[in-house]
Amino acid sequence: MDTLLQVSVxxxxxxxxxxxxxxxxxxxxxxxxxxxxxxRKKNSxxxxxxxxxxxxxxxxxxxxxxxxxxxxxxxxxxKVGPYEKEETKYINxxxxxxxxxxxxNDYDDAFATKEPxxxxxxxSSCEExxxxxxxxxxxxxxxxxxxxxxxxxxGGIVLKYSEKSLQIYRLCQIRVFVEGDKVIRxxxxxxxxxxxxxYTTFVEQFQKKTETLKPIVITLGKSDDTKLSVEIxxxxxxxxxxxYQTNNSDAEDITANLRNLATxxxxx
Numbered sequence: 001m002d003t004l005l006q007v008s009v010x011x012x013x014x015x016x017x018x019x020x021x022x023x024x025x026x027x028x029x030x031x032x033x034x035x036x037x038x039x040r041k042k043n044s045x046x047x048x049x050x051x052x053x054x055x056x057x058x059x060x061x062x063x064x065x066x067x068x069x070x071x072x073x074x075x076x077x078x079k080v081g082p083y084e085k086e087e088t089k090y091i092n093x094x095x096x097x098x099x100x101x102x103x104x105n106d107y108d109d110a111f112a113t114k115e116p117x118x119x120x121x122x123x124s125s126c127e128e129x130x131x132x133x134x135x136x137x138x139x140x141x142x143x144x145x146x147x148x149x150x151x152x153x154x155g156g157i158v159l160k161y162s163e164k165s166l167q168i169y170r171l172c173q174i175r176v177f178v179e180g181d182k183v184i185r186x187x188x189x190x191x192x193x194x195x196x197x198x199y200t201t202f203v204e205q206f207q208k209k210t211e212t213l214k215p216i217v218i219t220l221g222k223s224d225d226t227k228l229s230v231e232i233x234x235x236x237x238x239x240x241x242x243x244y245q246t247n248n249s250d251a252e253d254i255t256a257n258l259r260n261l262a263t264x265x266x267x268x
Contacts, residue, residue: 027214048244053204057164057240060203066241071199072161073235076130077215081144081227083134088235091161097126098230100153100172100220107154111171115188121159122169122186144227147174153220157230158184164199166232168218177223181217197234206244213241 048056060066069090076084078098089096111119138144147153155171169186171174174181184192197216203211214233 008121009099048247049207051207053200053207056207057199058204060240060243063247064239067237070236071164071234074159074166075233075235077231078130078132079139079226079229079231080134080148080171081130081138082131083137085130085132087130089128089130091159091166092127093160093162095122095126095158095160095169096128096130097123097156098130099156099159100132100228107151111155117188117191118155118171118186121191122171123155126158141227147221147228153228155219159196159232160193165195166197166234167193169193172220174220175222177219181222182223198234199234199236199240202234202237203240203244206241213238 031103045143048059048220051059059072061068072090072092073088074091075086075088076096076098077084080100108119111123134148145259152174153172157171157176158169160167160169168176168178168183169192170183171184171186176185177193178196181194183194186192196218215233217226218232219226220228
């Protein structure tokens with residue numbers, strides 16, 4: 001009887017020791033996890049988190065090997081009904097003009113006569129013109145055909161890039177929207193500009209974890225109608241985003257992975 005009792009006691013003691021050993025090992029892993037998490041958080045804040053957006057962009061450009069010239073490169077897709085035209089363009093402070101009509105020279109003469117300031121600052125200064133050769137492809141859409149046949153689209157829009165920011169100027173009579181926000185038309189008395197994209201703002205969205213990779217959409221006529229529209233994708237946008245995400249992993253993700261690993265190695 002005493003022997004059986006001794007065996008039972010020894011068995012219980014061994015089970016207790018095994019459980020205690022598991023708990024001790026688990027605590028060691030958890031302590032290691034906490035230590036690594038704190039260290040990772042300390043390290044993850046150092047590269048970009050505490051920088052101003054301007055300094056963060058400068059650092060990202062240097063580390064990813066992106067030049068100022070590459071920031072000025074944009075992929076542009078113009079849609080006129082079923083017609084689409086895509087090109088990659090370098091845009092500078094002199095501007096890229098996008099025209100939607102076929103009689104741009106006649107309308108340019110009218111601008112030179114009636115609104116010489118608009119002509120001088122936004123038309124004649126442009127180094128390049130993006131034209132649309134949609135011909136008869138819009139005839140089936142009467143509303144769109146009517147818009148293009150009259151002077152509503154005359155002048156088009158102008159895009160200018162400088163100081164890491166892309167600006168739009170509206171010359172045409174038809175309403176223009178950037179992501180739903182209305183663009184005021186530039187006139188002889190008031191040259192109006194609206195920001196389309198800013199690399200500094202884009203990097204700031206990284207830091208706040210609110211950035212989205214999608215084309216910037218400019219619509220003409222109605223804010224939600226893309227029949228007559230321009231889509232713009234900054235060339236360096238995706239490169240900057242991928243580089244930032246790769247080199248700024250969240251410490252919480254590392255912690256979760258370590259905890260999962262601890263559970264697999266030493267289940268309680």
